[in-house]
Amino acid sequence: MHVFEVLADPVRRRILELLARGEMASGEVVEMIGAEFGITQAAVSQHLKVLRESGFANVRAEAQRRFYSVDVAGLRAVDAWVGQFRNFWEPKLDALATEIARGKRERRNAPITKRRGKRA
Amino acid sequence: MHVFEVLADPVRRRILELLARGEMASGEVVEMIGAEFGITQAAVSQHLKVLRESGFANVRAEAQRRFYSVDVAGLRAVDAWVGQFRNFWEPKLDALATEIARGKRERRNAPITKRRGKRA
DNA sequence: CATTAATATAAGTATTGACTTATATTCGTG
């Protein structure tokens, strides 16, 4: 399942927000999410499965308990994709990349101009 | 439609990547996306509608043509949500927030310790 | 070792949303 499909579900987003505060046993997640969304243990378990299989959560077993925690892999993937566009609202550092893009665009229709300075 | 649902669709993600290179007329988008995904003009138009209604794209009319461009609003919203977790893999600047979270977690089960210093 | 606790899985259902074809709208142009 693609990272953005994973985060498209509000329950999964909420679970991640809970895990951000520290690892939680499956049962704790079931309680909180159950209270907030009114869904069953099975449903929560299925969401946890999605999160773990898509790189958003890690599991650690302790007796019958499963402790879930945030796995950054998924979040980094999302961040990387959004990063493609970050220069659109944060021109500060990446001004060069922005310049290149804008240059390309404008040069397409621009009138021909004599260039001065070194040539190969 | 929630921002993450918007980006859950590969066609919409691709459209945004195209728009990142500069504004495009609807027709141009239809050509490129049609070629890549094999879908009709109507389908692309519907995706453009979603993008514009969810704050990911702006439209500008010129005669019968509609020129689409990236709107950062949606992307910023996504970035903000992911930002909640950024300290998980970028502890550098936000070390304080990370510290607070970790502290909370550990204090839960920690042995009681005498605290020193000012009190209210 | 039978029972209970904690979690996962199986199987079925219902809703959502991404398509399709067909049609409407809007504008320039002969």
Added chain:
DNA sequence: CACGAATATAAGTCAATACTTATATTAATG
């Protein structure tokens, strides 16, 4: 003003997925 070009919308279909209930698995415990 009729027509063609560019785009949007309407209506219907189909597949994906988020649920449900029921059951399986695994481990501690009396």
